[in-house]
Every structure is written in structure tokens, then in C-alpha cells.
Amino acid sequence: MYEVPWGLPVIAYFFLAGLGAGAVSVSGSVLLRKGGFGSSRFAIARCGALIGPLPVMLGTFLIVFELGQPFRALNLFHLINLSPMSIGSWFLNIFIILSVLYAMTFMLPSAAPGDRLAPIRRGLAWVCVPLGIGVAIYTAVMLGAMPARPLWNSPILAALFVLSALSSGVASIILAGVFFRRKSSDPAIRNDYENSTYLLITSDAVLLGGELMVVFLFLLFGQLTIGDVRYAMDTILPGGQLALPFWGLVVVVGLLIPFFIEIFQMAPKLLHGRKFRSHVPLEIISPVAILIGGFALRYTLVIAGQISAPAAL
Amino acid sequence: MTKEDKHETTRRNFVQKIIAGAGVSTVAAATYGLSSKATTPDASERRAKQYAMLIDTRKCIGCHTCSVACKAEFDVPLGVTRSWVEYTEKGTYPNVSRNFLPRLCNHCRHPQCVDVCPTGATYKREQDGIVVVDSGQCIGCKYCIQACPYDARFLNPVTGVADKCDFCIHRVSKGLVPSCVNSCIGGARIFGDISDPTSEISRLVETNPVTVLRPGKGTEPQVYYIGADHSDEHENKRGWYDVRVTTHRKEKGRR
Numbered sequence: 383m384y385e386v387p388w389g390l391p392v393i394a395y396f397f398l399a400g401l402g403a404g405a406v407s408v409s410g411s412v413l414l415r416k417g418g419f420g421s422s423r424f425a426i427a428r429c430g431a432l433i434g435p436l437p438v439m440l441g442t443f444l445i446v447f448e449l450g451q452p453f454r455a456l457n458l459f460h461l462i463n464l465s466p467m468s469i470g471s472w473f474l475n476i477f478i479i480l481s482v483l484y485a486m487t488f489m490l491p492s493a494a495p496g497d498r499l500a501p502i503r504r505g506l507a508w509v510c511v512p513l514g515i516g517v518a519i520y521t522a523v524m525l526g527a528m529p530a531r532p533l534w535n536s537p538i539l540a541a542l543f544v545l546s547a548l549s550s551g552v553a554s555i556i557l558a559g560v561f562f563r564r565k566s567s568d569p570a571i572r573n574d575y576e577n578s579t580y581l582l583i584t585s586d587a588v589l590l591g592g593e594l595m596v597v598f599l600f601l602l603f604g605q606l607t608i609g610d611v612r613y614a615m616d617t618i619l620p621g622g623q624l625a626l627p628f629w630g631l632v633v634v635v636g637l638l639i640p641f642f643i644e645i646f647q648m649a650p651k652l653l654h655g656r657k658f659r660s661h662v663p664l665e666i667i668s669p670v671a672i673l674i675g676g677f678a679l680r681y682t683l684v685i686a687g688q689i690s691a692p693a694a695l
Numbered sequence: 696m697t698k699e700d701k702h703e704t705t706r707r708n709f710v711q712k713i714i715a716g717a718g719v720s721t722v723a724a725a726t727y728g729l730s731s732k733a734t735t736p737d738a739s740e741r742r743a744k745q746y747a748m749l750i751d752t753r754k755c756i757g758c759h760t761c762s763v764a765c766k767a768e769f770d771v772p773l774g775v776t777r778s779w780v781e782y783t784e785k786g787t788y789p790n791v792s793r794n795f796l797p798r799l800c801n802h803c804r805h806p807q808c809v810d811v812c813p814t815g816a817t818y819k820r821e822q823d824g825i826v827v828v829d830s831g832q833c834i835g836c837k838y839c840i841q842a843c844p845y846d847a848r849f850l851n852p853v854t855g856v857a858d859k860c861d862f863c864i865h866r867v868s869k870g871l872v873p874s875c876v877n878s879c880i881g882g883a884r885i886f887g888d889i890s891d892p893t894s895e896i897s898r899l900v901e902t903n904p905v906t907v908l909r910p911g912k913g914t915e916p917q918v919y920y921i922g923a924d925h926s927d928e929h930e931n932k933r934g935w936y937d938v939r940v941t942t943h944r945k946e947k948g949r950r
Contacts, residue, residue, distance in 0.1 A: 384948050387837040387850070450835015450855035457814045457834050467838050468813035527811060529912045530844035530950075610911075613929065691950040692844060693929045695908055 386688045391448040396521045396680040397550075398441030399474070400543060401673070404551025406434035406481045407514030408585070410507035422578035424495045427507075428488040429555045429562075435481045438517065442474060466527050470520035477513040484510050518547035525687065533614035533687040538603070542596045542679070549589040550676040553640075553669035556582050560665050579665065580651060580658040586672070587644040594637050614690035618682060623689065628682040636675010640668035745804070745824035746862055747889035747917040748876070749896050749905065750797050752924070754883035757782060757795035759943070761875035761884070765799075768863065768874040774945045775849040777860040778875050781949065782941040783924045794924035797883070799875070800847040800860035801908065801916030802826050808839035808848060817857065823888075824917065825864055830856045844912045846950040862886075889917065 409430025412423050446455045458471040484506040487499045522543035525534035556579065563575055604615030618628040643664050650656040757780055765771065765778035781796040806826045808817050816832035817839055819825070828839075833856035840848045840857060851858035863873035867886075871877070876884040887896035899921075906923055907916040926938045927949065940949050 384950060385846075385946060387840045450837070450850050450857070451833065454832075454834040457816075457832055461815055463813065463815060465811050465813040465838070467811065467836060471813060524811075524838070528807060528842040530807060530842055688841070691948070692909060692912065693927065694911065695925045695927045695949070 384689045384691070386685065388684060388688065389448075391444040393677075393680045393684050395441035395445040395448075396543075396684065397677045398437035398444075399521065400518045400547030400676065400680075401550040401554055402434045402436065402438035402441070402481075403477065403514040403517035404547035404549070405430040405437075405554050406477075406484065406551070407511050407518070408548060408551045408555060409434065410484070410511040410514070412581075413507045414504065414511070421495065422574040422581065425559075425574065426555060426578045426582065428493065429558050430551060431481075431485045431488045433554050433558055434514075434551070435478060435485050438474070438478055438481065442478065466520055466524040470517070470524060473513060473516040473520055477510070477517045480506055480513060481510055515544060519544045525684070530692065531614075531687045531690075532610035532692055533604075533617070533683070533690050535611070536600065536603075538596055538600050539683070542593065542600060545589050545593040545596060546676050546679055549586055549593060549672055552582050552586040552589065553672035553676075556586070556665055557669040557673075560662060576658055576660050579660045580648065583644045583665075584648050584652070586668075587641060587648060590637055590641040590644065590672070594641065597633065597637065610692045610694075613693045614687070617686040617690050622686075624682045624686045627678055628686075631678035632675050632682055635671050636678055640671045640675070643668040643671075743824065743890060744822060744888050745890045745917060746802065746867060747824075747887065747896055747900075747919065748799070748862075748873075749885040749899050749919045749921065750923075751883045751885070751921040752795055752797070753922045754881040755780070755795040755797055755879075756881055757793075758880060760878050760880055761797055762943070764874040764878035765860070771858075772851060772853050775851065775858070776944055777847075777858070779943050781943065783926050784937075784939045784941070785924070785926055786936050792924070794922075794926075796920075796923055797875075798845070798847070799918060800826060800862075801845055801914065801918045802862060803917065804915035805913060807842040807844065807912075807914060811838045811842045813838065823867070824890075825862050825867075826859075827861050827864065828857050828859065830854055830858070833857050844909050844914060844950075845916075846947065 409427045412430070413427035415423065446452050449455060458468065459475065462468050462472055484503065487493065487503040487506065490497075490499075493499065519540050522540040525531065526536055526539045529535050559575070559579065559582070564571060566572065601615070601619070604611055605619065616622050618624050620629070622628075647661065647664060648658070651658040759780055762776060762778050762780060765776075769777060771777055778797070778799045781798060783794045783796060785792050785794075802819075802825055804824075806817075806819055809819055809826060812818075813836065814832050814834055816829045816834070818827065818829070820827060835850060835855045835857065837850055837857070840850065843859075848857050848859040850856070863871070863875075866873055866877075872886045873884075876886045885896050885899055887894040889896055889900065891897060900919055903921050905919040905921055906925065907919055908923075908925075909916075926940075928938050928940050930936070930938050942949050
């Protein structure tokens with residue numbers, strides 16, 4: 383019925399850019415963090431830095447070839463104006479270059495905290511964290527800038543996208559940790575891994591909690607208002623065309639299930655001071671669920687925004 | 696006076712001067728703002744030429760001549776439209792009505808499409824207020840298509856860039872009226888400079904009840920209607936009367 387100008391390539395880009403930017407921002411902030419957890423911090427930072435740039439570049443490839451005139455993409459860099467897409471492209475461009483450099487500082491097998499590249503690595507981390515947040519947030523600002531699309535025309539979308547991006551970034555780091563960690567019977571290495579997993583899971587639970595709060599507020603205000611926004615919100619509220627993917631995949635699979643798994647995992651240490659035990663199946667299920675939810679969030683909101691229109695002509 | 700005291704004094708003086716300066720400039724700016732508002736309300740905005748269109752839907756018979764003329768004028772590809780006519784059918788027999796709503800780009804005073812364009816390809820012309828797309832700059836990102844509350848824009852399938860009505864810029868710059876105005880058999884379309892109080896369109900807008908589309912979006916459209924039926928299919932939810940809108944566009948509900 384309605385035309386959908388921004389389809390799957392754009393949705394996939396929103397997800398991949400959020401994921402990659404989130405992973406790099408998490409990596410940078412973990413690297414710059416002081417105190418606690420010793421060498422496991424460096425392992426997390428390395429993992430995030432190496433994961434980050436790839437999805438961002440893949441997503442960028444997708445949107446460039448989604449353009450009506452792909453070979454004119456460089457026109458974006460002839461000028462900078464107040465269009466969120468213009469500012470976003472500059473962010474994205476600089477982010478890709480710097481995050482690749484940042485990842486390269488981790489690539490030597492001898493890379494370790496305090497090595498020759500450490501000052502450069504820290505310097506890049508200081509820049510990549512805000513740039514990553516910028517890349518994750520601008521997509522939502524871009525959607526939110528248009529009164530013609532009532533469902534998107536909300537500042538809270540930016541908070542939702544940035545929390546989801548950071549959470550996807552953490553999830554990808556947890557997942558990579560499960561598959562690529564050094565298997566060893568050495569208790570020190572084992573302990574390091576447990577420490578880093580605990581750090582990641584607790585951070586992720588905080589992010590998911592925040593995201594649940596933002597989703598709740600987004601829906602609450604949609605429900606409380608009247609007019610255009612209320613009509614648009616009908617597409618994702620129960621009974622709407624996209625209610626099933628929204629409530630099923632975004633809220634239940636993407637938020638509630640991983641949130642409760644992570645609470646279950648971290649509660650013994652957090653509340654009772656017991657030792658944290660990592661549990662591989664759970665560390666696969668909850669990140670995968672988060673990634674599905676992150677994609678479903680972009681999918682439902684981007685499509686719902688386009689199949690709903692302002693009410694009064 | 697010691698050196699320290701002197702430093703202290705100069706610093707204090709410096710701060711005092713800054714505060715005084717800021718105060719003076721604030722007052723000056725405020726006074727200037729007040730006085731300029733009081734004497735010449737929106738002087739510069741009133742003078743700026745703005746082409747506009749008035750469509751008297753009472754004279755429209757829904758014949759699509761404007762749409763066809765537009766297609767011919769620009770060789771608009773199949774499946775997309777710069778100008779189209781919507782039919783709004785309402786009610787249940789015998790209490791029924793059918794109204795026609797010719798649509799085109801509104802050449803808004805605050806065009807959202809211009810605000811969101813990342814390359815500056817779309818802009819509002821200073822000299823006549825027409826919103827245009829520079830097809831040599833546009834990258835086809837479709838952001839403007841999303842941002843337009845009137846769905847007036849589309850991606851041209853041949854050129855791969857955003858396209859829309861430009862008030863027949865090639866005709867109006869030579870003193871002719873746009874092709875849809877020229878071809879309208881009912882004389883329903885009036886075109887002219889609305890900033891000129893002596894123009895026909897100004898006179899008609901001043902002496903008739905006129906409406907614009909989606910006024911709540913703050914775009915200030917420059918296509919005005921007389922007798923337009925603003926009914927929309929959303930109203931079917933009430934269950935009181937039936938509304939059916941036929942947009943005569945490919946795969947498109949009204950947006």
C-alpha cells in the first residue's frame with residue numbers, strides 16, 4: 383500500500399553500524415577505564431576493537447549501493463550542512479578511518495597493555511568512543527528529524543538506538559569471547575576470562591535495563607498522546623501490522639530474555655559475593671537474542687515509520 | 696601599589712569592562728530587535744517573491760489533463776507522478792459526494808526536504824521561492840522523499856535522483872504559466888506571485904476561504920485550495936461514514 387523508500391539495505395546498515403560502533407565504543411571505554419579486572423580489560427578492548435570496523439564497513443557498502451546514484455556518494459563530502467545525514471556521513475567517514483587504525487594497534491601478536499603503541503592506542507580510544515556514539519546515534523536523529531514521519535519524530539529514538547547499539551556491541555564481544563578465547567587449564571587465564579565475562583554481562587544488563595526503560599517510555603508516550611503519533615503507534619501496539627515482530631522479537635527475545643538471563647548469571651556474585659561462574663550456553667543464547675532484538679528493533683521501527691502517515695490531510 | 700595589586704586591579708577592570716560591554720551590546724541588540732520589529736514587520740520576508748498556486752476544486756472535474764500535461768512536459772517516467780489528482784468519495788447512497796483534489800509540490804515556505812538534504816542538492820530559490828532539485832548534485836538517498844509530508848517527491852527510475860514538481864521553472868522564468876495551469880480545462884488553477892498584493896492569486900486568496908494541506912506540519916504550503924475536501928481514510932475508523940481515497944498513483948496510499 384505505502385511505498386517504503388528505505389528497505390532492508392538501510393535497516394541492515396542501521397543494525398550493522400550500531401553494532402560496530404557500539405563494539406568500538408565499548409572497547410575504547412573499557413581500555414580507558416581505571417581499576418579492577420587487570421589484564422582481562424585489555425582482552426575485551428582488543429576483541430571489541432577487532433570486531434568493530436567490519437560491520438560498519440559492510441553496512442556502509444550496503445547503503446552506498448542503495449543510493450539512486452551510488453557513484454555520487456562522494457557528493458556528501460563536498461560540504462557539511464545541518465542535515466543529520468550530512469553530519470552523520472562525516473562521523474561515519476572519520477569513524478571508519480580511525481576505528482581501523484585503532485584496530486590495527488591491537489593486531490600485533492605482541493600487543494599488550496603498556497607496549498610501544500599504548501599511547502597511540504589510548505589516544506585513538508579517546509576519539510573513537512565519542513565518534514562511535516555519534517555513529518550509533520545519528521541514524522536515530524536522522525529518523526527523528528521529520529514531522530512527516532510521526533512514529534520517528536521523537537528525541538527518545540536516539541536514546542533507544544544508542545543503548546541498543548552499545549548493547550549489541552557488548553553482545554558481539556561476549557559472543558566472540560566464547561568462540562575465540564584461548565582454551566587453557568591455567569587457572570589464571572580461566573580467571574581472566576571469568577572476570578571479563580562478568581564485567582561484560584553486568585554492563586550489558588545495565589544497558590538492557592536502560593533500553594527497557596526507554597522502550598517503555600516510547601510506548602507510554604505514544605499511547606498517551608492523540609493525533610498523528612497515536613495513529614502511527616497503532617502499527618506496533620497490539621493489533622497493529624508490526625505488533626508481532628515488535629513485541630515478540632524486540633521486547634521478549636531482544637530485551638526481556640537476555641535481561642533475565644544476565645540477571646540470573648550475575649546475581650550470585652553481585653548480591654551474595656559468590657564466585658562468578660561463566661556458563662557457555664547462556665553466553666551464546668543471550669548475545670544471539672540481543673543481536674536478533676537489535677536487528678528487529680531497527681526493522682520494526684523503520685518499516686512502521688514508513689507504513690504510517692500523518693492522520694489529517 | 697605592589698605588582699600583585701596592580702595585576703588584581705587590571706584583572707578586575709578587565710572583568711568589569713567585559714560585563715559592561717556585554718550589557719551594552721545586549722541592550723543594543725534588544726532595542727534594535729524591538730525597533731526593527733515595531734517599524735517594519737517582516738519587511739524582508741514580505742518583499743521576497745514567492746510563486747504560489749491556488750486551486751479552486753469547485754471548478755475541477757477530475758479529468759487528469761493537468762497530470763497528462765505534466766507527464767508530457769517533463770517526460771515523467773511510468774509509475775511516478777509530479778502532479779496527480781486524488782478522488783475522495785464519501786458517504787453511503789443516497790448521501791454521497793465525490794471531490795477532486797489536484798496535488799503537486801507545495802513549494803513550502805519552510806520546506807522540510809531542504810532541511811534534510813545532505814548534499815544541498817535541493818534548495819528553495821531566493822528569486823522566486825520555488826523549491827528545486829539539482830539533479831547533478833543529488834545522490835538519491837531518498838531522505839527528502841521521507842521528509843516530505845505530502846509525498847510530492849519520488850526517486851526518478853531513469854535518472855536515479857529525487858524528482859518532483861518545479862512549478863515548470865523553464866516556463867515561468869519566461870513569463871508563461873506552468874503547464875498544468877495552462878492546460879486546465881476548468882480554469883481551476885491560478886498561478887502567480889503571492890508576495891505581490893496586486894496579483895490575481897493574492898486577490899483571490901484574500902477574498903476567498905482557502906485551506907492548505909497538513910497545516911499542522913508547519914511547512915506553510917504555497918499551494919492553496921478553495922473548497923478542498925480534506926477527508927481521509929483515517930476517518931473510516933469512526934465507523935460513521937465511508938471515505939474512499941483514490942490517489943491514482945502506483946502502489947501508494949495517501950501520505
